[in-house]
Amino acid sequence: MADHTLDAKGLNCPLPILKARKALKEVPDNGTLEIIATDPGAVADFEAFCRQTGNELLEHSEDDGIYTFLIKKTA
Amino acid sequence: MSAEEKSMSIIVTKGSLDWAYPPFILATTAAAMGLPVTMFFTFYGLPLLLKDLKLQVTAAGNPAMKLPMMGMHMGLPNLLTAIPGVDAGCSVMMKNLIKKKGVASIDELRDMAVEAEVRMIACQMTMDLFEYDKKDMIEGIDIGGAATYIECATQADINLFI
Numbered sequence: 001m002a003d004h005t006l007d008a009k010g011l012n013c014p015l016p017i018l019k020a021r022k023a024l025k026e027v028p029d030n031g032t033l034e035i036i037a038t039d040p041g042a043v044a045d046f047e048a049f050c051r052q053t054g055n056e057l058l059e060h061s062e063d064d065g066i067y068t069f070l071i072k073k074t075a
Numbered sequence: 076m077s078a079e080e081k082s083m084s085i086i087v088t089k090g091s092l093d094w095a096y097p098p099f100i101l102a103t104t105a106a107a108m109g110l111p112v113t114m115f116f117t118f119y120g121l122p123l124l125l126k127d128l129k130l131q132v133t134a135a136g137n138p139a140m141k142l143p144m145m146g147m148h149m150g151l152p153n154l155l156t157a158i159p160g161v162d163a164g165c166s167v168m169m170k171n172l173i174k175k176k177g178v179a180s181i182d183e184l185r186d187m188a189v190e191a192e193v194r195m196i197a198c199q200m201t202m203d204l205f206e207y208d209k210k211d212m213i214e215g216i217d218i219g220g221a222a223t224y225i226e227c228a229t230q231a232d233i234n235l236f237i
Binding site: 010011012013014015017018020021039048049052053 | 100103104107108109176177178179184187
């Protein structure tokens with residue numbers, strides 16, 4: 001579904017953001033990156049990351065401690 | 076869409092394992108968010124540029140250091156930190172905790188900073204003072220003095236002293 005998926009489960013700040021930044025480089029313009037994380041801090045962080053970098057956070061959800069984010073590369 | 080580009084500089088003055096984290100986390104995250112970052116390593120921060128990092132932490136004089144142990148947060152009385160091996164033991168404990176919780180190591184964060192093109196400057200005066208050799212440091216660093224840092228700072232929007 002997403003162009004790329006990043007498994008950031010078990011990783012703590014700032015790794016989810018840093019790895020997402022790296023993974024986004026492989027995503028084509030207007031493509032999507034799905035990130036799966038267990039760090040609750042990642043929710044606010046990904047919102048801030050997207051606001052700051054101009055990428056779009058399409059959706060985010062949580063299921064039993066697993067957070068999923070879908071980012072569209074619009075920057 | 077994205078905010079106008081801000082930049083950041085950080086003066087890194089401490090080099091223990093715990094104090095190495097704030098500058099590297101802030102620098103790498105800022106770089107990941109598109110900010111150009113400069114780190115100026117001086118005094119006890121300079122050893123953070125050594126190829127071979129042997130970072131330690133001590134509970135001495137650090138009443139806020141209480142690590143999770145046996146279901147509680149436990150600190151260590153200052154007197155006990157004077158016993159040989161205790162600091163090394165605390166450092167090992169801290170590193171194990173960091174690994175267990177999926178927190179990046181300083182080596183990893185530093186590699187990411189280099190990869191993100193964070194500019195790292197080693198303080199020339201500190202290198203002379205404590206007799207550090209450039210060949211013992213990681214590749215790609217600049218060397219400069221206070222004026223070099225001040226110039227960076229005048230151009231950066233965010234200047235941090237850590």
